[in-house]
Amino acid sequence: xxxxxxxxxxxxxxxxxxxxxxxxxxxxxxxxxxxxxxxxxxxxxxxxxxxxxxxxxxxxxxxxxxxxxxxxxxxxxxxxxxxxxxxxxxxxxxxxxxxxxxxxxxxxxxxxxxxxxxxxxxxxxxxxxxxxxxxxxxxxxxxxxxxxxxxxxxxxxxxxxxxxxxxxxxxxxxxxxxxxxxxxxxxxxxxxxxxxxxxxxxxxxxxxxxxxxxxxxxxxxxxxxxxxxxxxxxxxxxx
Numbered sequence: 001x002x003x004x005x006x007x008x009x010x011x012x013x014x015x016x017x018x019x020x021x022x023x024x025x026x027x028x029x030x031x032x033x034x035x036x037x038x039x040x041x042x043x044x045x046x047x048x049x050x051x052x053x054x055x056x057x058x059x060x061x062x063x064x065x066x067x068x069x070x071x072x073x074x075x076x077x078x079x080x081x082x083x084x085x086x087x088x089x090x091x092x093x094x095x096x097x098x099x100x101x102x103x104x105x106x107x108x109x110x111x112x113x114x115x116x117x118x119x120x121x122x123x124x125x126x127x128x129x130x131x132x133x134x135x136x137x138x139x140x141x142x143x144x145x146x147x148x149x150x151x152x153x154x155x156x157x158x159x160x161x162x163x164x165x166x167x168x169x170x171x172x173x174x175x176x177x178x179x180x181x182x183x184x185x186x187x188x189x190x191x192x193x194x195x196x197x198x199x200x201x202x203x204x205x206x207x208x209x210x211x212x213x214x215x216x217x218x219x220x221x222x223x224x225x226x227x228x229x230x231x232x233x234x235x236x237x238x239x
Contacts, residue, residue, distance in 0.1 A: 053179025120148025180218035
């Protein structure tokens with residue numbers, strides 16, 4: 001985990017020359033086109049047992065919380081997505097920021113503080129987590145490692161995954177970080193996110209992301225044993 005923290009600080013500091021102007025420009029756009037407040041703050045889980053008042057750009061109308069009951073799940077069968085992506089609650093600058101993947105840029109402050117990571121599973125509010133816990137008792141496992149600005153799920157797109165698929169991806173990422181972390185895993189996820197947002201690379205599918213995580217994870221003893229068994233079986237078949 002220390003290597004992951006070093007990676008977080010390195011990216012946050014060295015990329016400041018790029019993200020600080022983007023942050024200021026985005027804030028100005030929201031202010032001019034949508035008015036105050038520029039930022040939206042809410043309490044979200046960022047790790048098991050740790051909730052933080054996170055900040056991001058406001059992408060919806062000012063009174064969105066009063067116009068819709070966010071304790072409900074209006075998108076059938078998708079508890080992660082409790083506000084439809086085509087909802088009229090989104091403002092014009094909000095849609096622009098969402099399309100460019102810049103909504104969470106202000107959360108770099110949480111990365112610097114050590115509350116979040118550059119790469120990880122996204123923070124979630126309590127109401128969404130409760131909906132997930134009711135259906136998937138293992139949902140809490142997605143917070144075994146710190147939440148991040150982007151993660152393997154973002155390589156597919158949150159709208160393209162079922163809740164169970166997303167939780168499987170997030171669980172696989174946490175296990176990779178805890179038991180076989182390689183720096184190139186986070187680097188690959190971060191680089192792929194940038195390329196996909198820039199439309200240079202096509203989004204992955206569920207299996208593609210699972211393969212990516214597996215490919216960039218140190219083999220555990222169990223995995224090595226399984227690979228040996230597979231090789232032995234192949235050798236037996238050939239013989």
